[in-house]
Amino acid sequence: MWRDALLIAGKDLRIELRSKVTFNQILPFGFIVLIVFAFALDTSPDTLQMVAPGLFWLAVLISSILGVDRAIAIETHDNASDGLLVYGVDPGGIFLGKVASVFVQLFLLEIVLTIAMIVLYGPKIGGWPLVTISAVFATLGISAAGVLYSQLASSSKAKQTLLPLLLVPVASPVLLAATKSWQDAFAGSAWLVDPWLRLLIVFAVVYLALGTVFYNSILEG
Amino acid sequence: MRDLVNFKNVVVVSGNFPILTGIDFEAGPGEVVLVKGRNGAGKTSFLRAVAGLLRIARGSASVLGVDLVSNPADARHRVGLLGHDSFLYEELTARENVSFVLRATRSDTARVESSLAAVGLAGRLSELKVAVMSAGQRKKVALAALMAREPELWLLDEPHASLDSWTRDVLDSALIAAVANGSTVLVASHEPDHGALIPTRTVEIGGGKVINDVRESGSEDGAPSTKLGTGNVA
Numbered sequence: 001m002w003r004d005a006l007l008i009a010g011k012d013l014r015i016e017l018r019s020k021v022t023f024n025q026i027l028p029f030g031f032i033v034l035i036v037f038a039f040a041l042d043t044s045p046d047t048l049q050m051v052a053p054g055l056f057w058l059a060v061l062i063s064s065i066l067g068v069d070r071a072i073a074i075e076t077h078d079n080a081s082d083g084l085l086v087y088g089v090d091p092g093g094i095f096l097g098k099v100a101s102v103f104v105q106l107f108l109l110e111i112v113l114t115i116a117m118i119v120l121y122g123p124k125i126g127g128w129p130l131v132t133i134s135a136v137f138a139t140l141g142i143s144a145a146g147v148l149y150s151q152l153a154s155s156s157k158a159k160q161t162l163l164p165l166l167l168v169p170v171a172s173p174v175l176l177a178a179t180k181s182w183q184d185a186f187a188g189s190a191w192l193v194d195p196w197l198r199l200l201i202v203f204a205v206v207y208l209a210l211g212t213v214f215y216n217s218i219l220e221g
Numbered sequence: 222m223r224d225l226v227n228f229k230n231v232v233v234v235s236g237n238f239p240i241l242t243g244i245d246f247e248a249g250p251g252e253v254v255l256v257k258g259r260n261g262a263g264k265t266s267f268l269r270a271v272a273g274l275l276r277i278a279r280g281s282a283s284v285l286g287v288d289l290v291s292n293p294a295d296a297r298h299r300v301g302l303l304g305h306d307s308f309l310y311e312e313l314t315a316r317e318n319v320s321f322v323l324r325a326t327r328s329d330t331a332r333v334e335s336s337l338a339a340v341g342l343a344g345r346l347s348e349l350k351v352a353v354m355s356a357g358q359r360k361k362v363a364l365a366a367l368m369a370r371e372p373e374l375w376l377l378d379e380p381h382a383s384l385d386s387w388t389r390d391v392l393d394s395a396l397i398a399a400v401a402n403g404s405t406v407l408v409a410s411h412e413p414d415h416g417a418l419i420p421t422r423t424v425e426i427g428g429g430k431v432i433n434d435v436r437e438s439g440s441e442d443g444a445p446s447t448k449l450g451t452g453n454v455a
Contacts, residue, residue, distance in 0.1 A: 004325070011310065011321055018312040018350070074310065082274055083308025087325035088298025216294075220276070 001093040001212075008089070008097025012074060013104060021070055022105045030063035030113050038120050045122055052121040053182035057175050060110055061142060064171075065164050067105055068146030071098050072154045081219060091216035095147060099211065102143040110135055126188035130181060130197065137200035138178035144207035145170050151218050174203055224249055224283075225374055225405045226271055231280035233270050233429075240266040242429035243280065248405050248422075253396070255420035256409040263429040264409035265304065268376045271407065273297045285373055298326055301372030303380055307363035311352035315342050315362045318351060322366040329369075336369035337362075340391055357383040364388070368395045375399060375406040 016022055037055045038048060075081035084094055117123065125131060146167055153162040181196035226248040233241040241263055248254050258264045269275050271284055273293030282289040287296035309318050316333060323330045337347045340361040351359055360383045367375070375396065381389050396406050408420070425433035 007321070007324055011313070014317070015310060015312040077311065078309055079306035080308050080310060082302075082306065083322075084325065085274060085294070086272055086297050086300060086302050086308070087322060088294065088327075089325050 001090045001096070004090045004093025005096035005100060008084075008094050009100035009104075010097075012071060012098060012101035015074055016070075016101070016105060022067065022109065026063050026066045026070075026105075027109055027112060029066060030059045030109055031116055033059040033062055034113060034116055034120055048121040049123045052117055052123040053186065054175075054179040055121070056113060056117050056182070057138070057178045059113060060106065060139075061168065061171055061175055063109060064102070064106055064142045064146050065167060067102050067109075068143070068150040068167070069160075069163055071102050071147060072150040076154055085219070091219050092212040094219070095151075095211040095215035096208070098147045099140070099143045099208065102147060103139055106139045106143060107135070110139065123186055125186055127185035130185035130189055130194055134178055134181040134185065134194075134197055134200055137197065137204045138174050138181075141174045141200060141204040141207055142171055144204060144211050145174075148207060148211045148215070148218070151215065155221055173199060177203070225252075225285055226407070227281075227283045228271075229281045231270065231282050232278045233266060233275045234278045235266075235275075239278075240429055241270060241275075244270075244426075244430055246424065246431055246434075248407065250403045250405055251400055252422060253400055253406045253420045254408070255423045256407055256426060257411075257423060258409075258426035262426045264426055265378050266429070267426060268302065268304065268378050268407060268409055271374070272300050272302045272376050274302075299372060300374045300376060301367045301370055302376045302378075303360075303363055303367050304376075304378035307359050309351045309359060309362055312350060314348050314350055315354070315358075315365070316347040318362055319366045319369060323369055326370050328371075332369040336365040339368060339395070340365045340388055357385060357388070360384055361388055364392060364395075371399065371402075371404075373404055375404060377406065377408045377410075379410055380408060381410065 034055060037059070041047060041051060041055075075084065118125070149166040149170065150163055153159040153166060156162050177196040177199040181194055181200065184194050184196065224247040226246065228244045228246040231241055231244040231246075232239055244263075244267060246267075256264050256267065266275060270277065270282070270289075273284065273289050273296050277290045284296040285299050287293075289296060308322075310321070313321065315337060319333050319337060320330055322328075323333060334343070334347075337343055342358070342361055342365060346358075349358075351362060354362070364380075364384075377396075380392055384392065400406055419437070421437055423433075423435045423437065424431055425435075
């Protein structure tokens with residue numbers, strides 16, 4: 001399974017490097033969301049600094065919909081997912097590989113968006129360890145749930161609209177916990193005792209396990 | 222003779238519509254079976270069912286000794302399917318696609334270059350992204366991957382479509398060699414001219430079931446034909 005996961009992740013990342021969809025489309029989209037929120041809410045620096053974590057994770061969640069949709073679309077074109085089944089690739093490996101690929105892309109996106117957030121909103125970030133580790137588990141959770149629900153939605157004729165309907169409510173605990181965790185981090189909290197970080201870890205572990213076990217059933221329809 | 226494919230009263234349903242309505246079919250090692258039928262008769266569905274890609278709703282089905290009803294995944298990686306979909310990734314080059322298939326199937330990746338060369342995609346052409354290739358070239362890439370895998374059971378859906386005559390000959394030669402090594406070949410085709418590939422049997426499908434099963438003259442023993450020349454089984 002791990003070998004197949006590495007194979008799929010490597011293939012997907014190579015495809016993304018060539019197509020540059022994350023760089024050319026998803027990154028500008030996330031950046032625009034941050035700017036629009038900044039204009040829509042207030043120009044007061046205090047307000048923007050207060051809501052910065054929430055706006056950041058909202059931008060990430062919305063951008064992630066494009067990312068996970070793309071990850072599954074790679075396999076629906078030319079029925080490549082059938083090819084994976086015929087090649088005997090472990091479905092759990094396919095899931096983990098796709099999660100790894102989406103995770104890498106989202107994490108890079110978050111690094112750029114974090115810089116944009118600091119420039120646009122000017123928050124003072126106190127606890128970088130908590131910021132980093134929260135981002136890792138939040139991104140892992142969004143990637144795992146995203147790949148799982150994107151695969152579920154891919155067989156539907158209304159997949160473009162179904163995915164956000166499925167993913168946004170499911171990922172709302174991540175949005176909440178990552179926002180709270182970052183607010184704690186901005187306030188200088190030590191990461192080991194943050195309760196929101198624990199929720200992010202539980203969410204990521206649960207969805208990684210669910211996906212690894214049930215991806216086969218979803219893939220086989 | 223041990224059956225590599227054994228379908229008994231197999232029913233496959235898509236939505237509420239039965240696409241295979243009780244297929245009875247068996248094929249042994251070294252057989253070349255031509256699957257004929259009108260458009261929509263169920264040829265493609267039959268090949269996909271043999272590949273383990275369709276859920277068997279009723280009946281019993283085994284491929285390469287593996288029960289397709291309970292455990293289709295165990296048979297799939299030993300089956301090679303060349304159909305209307307090439308299963309290729311457009312952003313990858315021809316070489317990367319073939320290499321990916323071989324690594325996914327745990328096959329020998331040293332065969333990448335030779336298989337691409339065999340279908341006329343050596344050198345610079347192998348570095349082209351599939352996205353910029355013609356339909357015929359894409360089929361060649363899929364064919365190269367299939368030939369490099371050397372599956373025990375070849376499932377070919379209109380394999381000669383989009384291929385030039387030179388590549389058709391390459392495909393036929395590969396199939397003849399595979400059959401000589403004991404592989405079984407199922408070919409769905411509308412074309413009356415199958416080149417060097419001489420079927421040992423012709424099976425006609427209609428309405429989702431086998432309506433005619435004819436063993437070609439000279440192939441009563443089920444032995445593979447390796448005779449080169451133009452065969453006509455229509």
